[in-house]
Amino acid sequence: MNTDIQNLIRAVTEADSSARMVSAVQKLVSAKDTAAIPTLIAVFGYNNPAAAVIAVKGLTELGEVAVPQLLGQIDDYNYGARAYSIRTLAAIADPQALDLLLEAAATDFAPSVRRAAAKGLGSLQWHKLSEQERAIAQRKSLSTLLSITQDADWAIRYAAVVGLQELAKIPILRQEIAAIFSQMRSNDAQPSVRARVTLAQQAS
Numbered sequence: 001m002n003t004d005i006q007n008l009i010r011a012v013t014e015a016d017s018s019a020r021m022v023s024a025v026q027k028l029v030s031a032k033d034t035a036a037i038p039t040l041i042a043v044f045g046y047n048n049p050a051a052a053v054i055a056v057k058g059l060t061e062l063g064e065v066a067v068p069q070l071l072g073q074i075d076d077y078n079y080g081a082r083a084y085s086i087r088t089l090a091a092i093a094d095p096q097a098l099d100l101l102l103e104a105a106a107t108d109f110a111p112s113v114r115r116a117a118a119k120g121l122g123s124l125q126w127h128k129l130s131e132q133e134r135a136i137a138q139r140k141s142l143s144t145l146l147s148i149t150q151d152a153d154w155a156i157r158y159a160a161v162v163g164l165q166e167l168a169k170i171p172i173l174r175q176e177i178a179a180i181f182s183q184m185r186s187n188d189a190q191p192s193v194r195a196r197v198t199l200a201q202q203a204s
Helices: 003-013 018-030 034-043 049-072 079-092 095-107 111-121 131-148 154-167 171-187 191-203
Strands: none
Touching: 003 018, 003 034, 018 034, 018 049, 034 049, 049 079, 049 095, 079 095, 079 111, 095 111, 095 131, 111 131, 111 154, 131 154, 131 171, 154 171, 154 191, 171 191
């Protein structure tokens, strides 16, 4: 690790105000150095939303190389930090995160985490998996998203529709998802969800 990166990391860890934290994180992100990954992940837990959003962007730009550390540093006790991690993994879209996204979408106690995971499940980079792995993973994603279209929280159902819209781009799943969309458009009690289903149908 070179001295410049060490100084940028130190500026983040020693920031003594919200504004200085945001500035320090922005400079660290701009360095585009993988040595910054642990520090950027730690920012998720600092209760500074502006800095966390910048860290999400930086980690997403670093891409696949950040995934193992994101998976290894998931914070089970800070739902805000966990949500940022899930959001980042969903944006990177590497299938290494599949199992975490499946679990989070179905069972996490924090609605923001469940929404981020549900949206991410439809957009993974399936080409990184073998043909057999891909078929299994896509079916798991579909099953989880279908189950949460019945969730009591309309915002979770909305996120499920977003994920399903992306998953419907896979030819073998399109017909099954179209049938679910038809049911939801007729039966969902929330106008926002029905409107989102209509949008998804128009896009397919």
